[in-house]
Amino acid sequence: MRQMEFKMERPGLVEPGQIVDVTEGVVAAYFYYTIEPAVAMSANYRSWQRLKSGQGKVIDVKQTPQGYYVVCEFDEEDVE
Template identity: 50%
Template sequence: MRIERFKMEREGLVEEGQEVVISERSAVTGQYTYLVEPSVAMSGIYRTRQRIRSRKGKIQKIEKTQRGYYLLVELDE
C-alpha cells in the first residue's frame, strides 16, 4: 500500500472514496509527473526509482489548506 499526494485547484471535482485513474507524464530527464484523470489533480516530480506503477487508486482524503486542495490517493503497490 502506498499513499501519494496530488494538488487539486478546485474543490468538488472528486469525492473521498472515489476510484480514480492515474496517468504518467515523463520527460527525457528521467523525471515523471502524474495526473488524476481527467486532469483533476497533479503530482509533484518523481525520479525514476520513485515512479508510481499503479494506474488506479482510491481517494482516501481531501485536504483543504491555504495553498489549495490536496488529494491523498491510496495506490495498490
C-alpha cells in the same frame, strides 16, 4: 499501501472513496502523475519512485492555504 498527494485547483472534483485513473508524464528525468481527466497533479518523482498502478482510491481531500490536496492510496509498496 502507497499514498501519494496531488494538487487540485478547486474543490468538488473528486471525493473520498472514489476510484480514480492516473496517467504518467515525463519531464527531463522526472515523472509526474495526473488524476484524469486533468483533475489534479502530483509532484515530480525520480525513476526509482515511479508508480506502477494506473488506478488508486481517494482517501482524503484537504483544504490548505495553498489550495486543495487529494491523497490517494495505491495497491503497491511505499517508496521513500
